[in-house]
Amino acid sequence: MHGNADHTADVQQRFRQPYSMTRATARILLWLAPFVCTATLLILLWHYASTKLNPIFFPSPVKVLNSAQELVQGGVLFQHVWVSLRRILAGFLIGTAIGIPIGLLMGTYPFARRFFTPYVGFLRFVPPIAMIIYAIVWFGSGEGSKIFLVAFSTVFIVILNVEAGVRTIAPNRIRAALCLGAQPVQLFVYVLLPSAIPFVLTGMRIAMGAAFAVIVAAELLSSEEGIGFLLENSRLFLKTDRIFVAIVALGIMGFFTDRCFRLLIHWFGGEYVRRS
Amino acid sequence: MTSRDYRMSGALIKPVIEARESVLVVLPYALGVSIALVVWYFVSLRFHITTFPSPRDTFAEALRLFGSGEILGEAWISVTRILVGFTLASAIAVPIGLAMGVSEFVRRMFEPITEFFRFIPAISMIVFALIWFGVGEASKVFLVVFNTIFIVIINTEAGASAVGRNAVRAAQMMGAAPWQVFRYVVVPSAVPYVVTGMRIAMGRSFTTIVAAEMLGASSGLGFMIFSAREFMRMDTVLVGIVLLGLLGLAIDVAFRLAVRHFGQAYLGNTVT
Numbered sequence: 001m002h003g004n005a006d007h008t009a010d011v012q013q014r015f016r017q018p019y020s021m022t023r024a025t026a027r028i029l030l031w032l033a034p035f036v037c038t039a040t041l042l043i044l045l046w047h048y049a050s051t052k053l054n055p056i057f058f059p060s061p062v063k064v065l066n067s068a069q070e071l072v073q074g075g076v077l078f079q080h081v082w083v084s085l086r087r088i089l090a091g092f093l094i095g096t097a098i099g100i101p102i103g104l105l106m107g108t109y110p111f112a113r114r115f116f117t118p119y120v121g122f123l124r125f126v127p128p129i130a131m132i133i134y135a136i137v138w139f140g141s142g143e144g145s146k147i148f149l150v151a152f153s154t155v156f157i158v159i160l161n162v163e164a165g166v167r168t169i170a171p172n173r174i175r176a177a178l179c180l181g182a183q184p185v186q187l188f189v190y191v192l193l194p195s196a197i198p199f200v201l202t203g204m205r206i207a208m209g210a211a212f213a214v215i216v217a218a219e220l221l222s223s224e225e226g227i228g229f230l231l232e233n234s235r236l237f238l239k240t241d242r243i244f245v246a247i248v249a250l251g252i253m254g255f256f257t258d259r260c261f262r263l264l265i266h267w268f269g270g271e272y273v274r275r276s
Numbered sequence: 277m278t279s280r281d282y283r284m285s286g287a288l289i290k291p292v293i294e295a296r297e298s299v300l301v302v303l304p305y306a307l308g309v310s311i312a313l314v315v316w317y318f319v320s321l322r323f324h325i326t327t328f329p330s331p332r333d334t335f336a337e338a339l340r341l342f343g344s345g346e347i348l349g350e351a352w353i354s355v356t357r358i359l360v361g362f363t364l365a366s367a368i369a370v371p372i373g374l375a376m377g378v379s380e381f382v383r384r385m386f387e388p389i390t391e392f393f394r395f396i397p398a399i400s401m402i403v404f405a406l407i408w409f410g411v412g413e414a415s416k417v418f419l420v421v422f423n424t425i426f427i428v429i430i431n432t433e434a435g436a437s438a439v440g441r442n443a444v445r446a447a448q449m450m451g452a453a454p455w456q457v458f459r460y461v462v463v464p465s466a467v468p469y470v471v472t473g474m475r476i477a478m479g480r481s482f483t484t485i486v487a488a489e490m491l492g493a494s495s496g497l498g499f500m501i502f503s504a505r506e507f508m509r510m511d512t513v514l515v516g517i518v519l520l521g522l523l524g525l526a527i528d529v530a531f532r533l534a535v536r537h538f539g540q541a542y543l544g545n546t547v548t
Contacts, residue, residue, distance in 0.1 A: 037385065038385050038386070118308045129498075130501060213398065240403075243403050251392055251396045
């Protein structure tokens, strides 16, 4: 495989055309063409649909853009985005801080696995939204209940992934470390932990997606601020253009947190991720 | 002890050892469950029933709800909504995902759409679902479809584009036409990814449907839970939550069994 790839690269190198600005531009344009086509088509379709339908049900792109400008300029949008992000981050950190040690324990000791399996196996199928009533009764309608819900949605995903990570370590790695005289602590720090890290990070990324869904629902149902509140409030006043803005803002938030997370994985965990 | 006695006791000892081993396996499970119950009981002593019902109250309420058959009706409504939306979305998503995985052009055409929409929680579409499709079944099914479709597309695409290059080359060497490569190489190797995507989507469908039923519905488990809250019937809420968990578990297990039964040839030893 490797030799083959080298050879291909070599051949390509030999027959490569002399570099030219126009060719490069043309290639980039060709690469971008499908993206641009779909995006334009989508917006045109949207515009067309909005002229045919009742604008209250389906606002036009121009109207949405206007109301986006309005919301951004007033600073309202960022206020809500910031509140939601803060809640997600707090719950996410708590959830991972609880999930990682339990997952490691479950992966390492059969006793711990059997002890925690009834909880994890059952609770992970409970939709976090169903817990919202208890969250409010226990933690009040303030920040506490939102953070609890995010932590609840995060913790089981992280536990399962960490456990899977520890359990899929090749036995030969452990044997090799033991042969070289590793103590249990060393085995844990130098073998188990590094091998589990890619799984931990994947679990955290998936959990982040779940956290977004939960926080929106929680804010829709009971909140005074946050992006979910913006959705609900706009609905009450039938400001559908604002709903569009809120949904797009959510998409962008999700996209950027995911990219940031990938970058962080690359910086801090790249060494471990590449090795596996 | 004579050797004869020893042999006799050997026959007896074996089941004893086996029993001891199985006790060691079962004990942690039992310990886990019973600690949960005990903690639940003692915590419930400190709170009023409207805050934290005791295990006994919850059990009595469960008996009442199951006895009248009321809860099963609601659960059936929720499950039907999920299954309809889920099937519809998978039927649309798998072909699109396969096309995206095979053709670079199609992939780039659809990618802006999938990459954008997959970060939008289905629940945030609820307002539009209600405005566009009304408060009936259609809006719930729409939300489940929205929730499922992008996850399945992305997973199918990943599966179709992660086909081993050597597998494709081998098929071509043996004279496979492009459609044969697709049918016999690409599709089978995408199956595990499709299944994984569907399982993730199924889990999330539960969250979506519960939220949707809480916000705008007059039937279903989510509605039952939310309306119980209005009367501070926290025991009913708890029964609903537990049933949701069990339903999710049951559907996941059923799905895994179905996949193992029908798709074992494709799965090999990869997942489930």
